[in-house]
Amino acid sequence: MGKEKDRLLGTLDMLVLRILARGERLHGYAITERIEQLSQDALQIGEGSLYPALHRMDEAGWIRSEWAPSENNRRARYYRILAAGRKQLAAEEEHWQGTSSAIARVLRLA
Numbered sequence: 001m002g003k004e005k006d007r008l009l010g011t012l013d014m015l016v017l018r019i020l021a022r023g024e025r026l027h028g029y030a031i032t033e034r035i036e037q038l039s040q041d042a043l044q045i046g047e048g049s050l051y052p053a054l055h056r057m058d059e060a061g062w063i064r065s066e067w068a069p070s071e072n073n074r075r076a077r078y079y080r081i082l083a084a085g086r087k088q089l090a091a092e093e094e095h096w097q098g099t100s101s102a103i104a105r106v107l108r109l110a
Helices: 002-020 028-038 047-060 083-109
Strands: 063-069 075-081
Touching: 002 028, 002 047, 002 063, 002 075, 002 083, 028 047, 028 075, 047 063, 047 083, 075 083
Parallel strands: none
Antiparallel strands: 063 075
């Protein structure tokens, strides 16, 4: 189960980094909404997965967080991608492309 969890976490990291790479500074709920919207609700990200991932990426230096007022004037933590996060995103996307191509080959040929 450990490897499965690591792979799922890496995929979540990639999705969050891709959303933040669009250049917007977003709070966690907005990141979740964007992923769900773009996936046409096929991907549902729970708070129990998202916030630990954001914290881990912040500690890794891939993203930076800061507190600011939200649209409804509440304090919210906003996230933005850093150069190291863009580099990590490129590596994750390359790995994902290779893995998904290999899986597609097996599904076609088996």
